[in-house]
Amino acid sequence: MTARYTFRILRYLGMVTLISLVDPRYGIPLALSLFLIAFFWIDRETREETEVGRRYAQNLRLPVWAAARDVAVAPLVPPWAKWFLLYETWGVKGEPLLISKLFRPARFVRTERSYTLIDEDQNAGWRERIKVVVLIALLGALPAVALVAGWALGGWRGSTDTTAAFWTCLTVFSVGFWSVLLLDDRVMTLTSRPCPDPDLRELCAPAELRISYRPQLLRFWIRGGAVERPWKQVAYLAANDYESLPPDERKAVVAHEAVHLRQHHDLYLGSTPVMFVAVVSGVAVIGHWLSLPAGNIFAVANSWPRSVASLVLLAFVAIFVVVMPYLRQAVAEPAAHRGAARVVGPEPVLRLLGTPPSARLSWMGLLPLPNVAAELAAQVREHDA
């Protein structure tokens, strides 16, 4: 139990780091109020999960039940990765993870909807235990440094010079962003296995195709995903869908992700632009600490007239909040659905879309979206006629 609380509290402190970045002087009062919210929230969540856990523990004593739930092909998850998964998915309300032992690896078992993680009986070796300790130290050090910077460097006491605190927080934020991103990539690999079906693998080659056991969120069902980094291209198919969808729909999901990868949607509409922003602030951080005037992008921006700077800032926010989400729905998703329909025909794609042809007409009721479902339905009628 203590282990679960530790990672949940670290998650709350992670949020405080972000607030400290905006203005360090808000760090400590906000941390205290967040702690209060965290206390009640974590308490409720823990009670719900203990309830589910107790039911599972009872059922697991029935050998037939346990055998039916066991997934022999799923990977064994090292202890640090299971805790990182709890740290990351908590708050978005996923499948409750039934883990409590700090140093034990975990295995996947089937739930009513998808999968959960259950502790193994034996502790992991010392190498794996060290990784858990390092993870706690990293996730704890980031908010601790940001909060201390806000307090000790003048932010908290309301002095005018908060510059040092700001740069410390920005440094912590940059380190935190890249750590979480790289650890998440690693956890995606550790909670998935290579797809054994050669036809499906062929569909998204040269990208790798993996079957993902990552527990599903309670409100969304994520069938697949495409991750594009400068160093790798991977498509994921949810293990439940791999096991239960009819072959043509399974193929449609993989073909859909293959289009995202081939047209590099992640590169300009997905996580890469966010990574680009993080690189820019990372360069500014290095520029500041090494006193390189050219490297300090914020100093350059500060020399602009206020009107120009405001416009640039507004445009920047608009790109991330309006333009990119719209293009994802208006360009990337229709392209992926059409591409999948070219590979497997329109029927399986329509079945997966599952919405009536008129349901997806606009984005936030403001901007038009192509009605792919209607297009595909027309193709089916044409074919039938």
Ligand SMILES: [Zn+2]
């Ligand atoms: Zn898609």
